[in-house]
Amino acid sequence: MGIINLQGVTKIYQTKEVETVALENVNLEVKAGEFLSVMGPSGCGKSTMLNLIGLLDVPTEGAVTVDGAATGRMKDAEMAEFRNKTLGFVFQSFHLINSLNVLDNVELPLLYRKSTEKSRRETARAVLEKVGLSHRTKHFPSQLSGGQCQRVAIARALIGNPKIILADEPTGNLDSKTGEEIMRLLFELNREGTTIVMVTHDEHMARKTQRIVRFFDGRRIE
Ligand code: ADP
């Protein structure tokens, strides 16, 4: 069994008038240590799948298992704790808090844990060093380049030492050279054992990863 398993997963969004089948009977197994790319046209269900793996949403049918935990049986609080402990999220648009400096942004996930301020600072400095941003701890997001912002976001994703990183178009807002740098960083994390699932539109980036899974209209295609 993989570190991530989707079995017969269907996700239907139900609003008053419309029913949207975002995913239909999807099976997927991601092995521990894998670097997987997820591709497909806009609206095919990629973000929906990442949200299910990220325990941000639950399937309408089927089972999602992440790191041995059957997520369907968890309560919201358990899901939040599990998410905080096991998963790191990286987004296209970085999602940094503009009013906080780099160090404070990176520390955020640790505020939900019982840790002293001193240990939070030390851990934040260590992950910032890892992403090559030790010299920018006091800067604010508006004072950084896009690539630097994404490094901060990756440092924030890493601070809880997650087994899995879920990345939604991590290079989508970056020029190709900066995008390559971010990919190099992700590959380094993967080499150290982190499982990565990356949604991307960029065939060139995807081809560098171990495996590409393609979706069309809520279904997996080969
Ligand atoms: P992708 O990430 O591949 O662009 P999404 O997973 O965002 O695709 O969306 C898949 C389908 O589900 C789309 O048709 C989209 O309009 C629909 N959808 C996504 N989120 C919601 C929602 N919260 N409510 C209703 N429909 C949604």
Ligand code: ADP
């Ligand atoms: P986009 O590709 O449109 O820029 P993002 O990659 O920023 O979108 O976000 C992808 C998905 O993650 C969205 O469905 C969004 O609602 C969700 N999301 C955004 N911020 C967070 C967060 N801090 N924690 C959890 N989920 C988030």
